[in-house]
Amino acid sequence: MAYGAHRSHLVPPHPDLGLARDCEQCLGWGTLVTRDGDHELCHMCQPDPVDGEGTAASGS
Ligand SMILES: [Zn+2]
DSSP states (O other): OOSSOOOOOOOOOOOOOHHHTTOOTTTTTTTTOOOOOOOOOOOOOOOOOSSSSOOOOOOO
């Protein structure tokens, strides 16, 4: 078994378990494991990571 060398140690993201609690997609884990074995935030319950300047969400 040879692991891909393009990524060394991938640190799992930190999901909000409060949001993931009732999620049927990730079953409360907040993260999903891809077919490559990588952990990524659940797209169903976890908000997208804010990268620098966040878009001003105008709540109506
Ligand atoms: Zn989820």
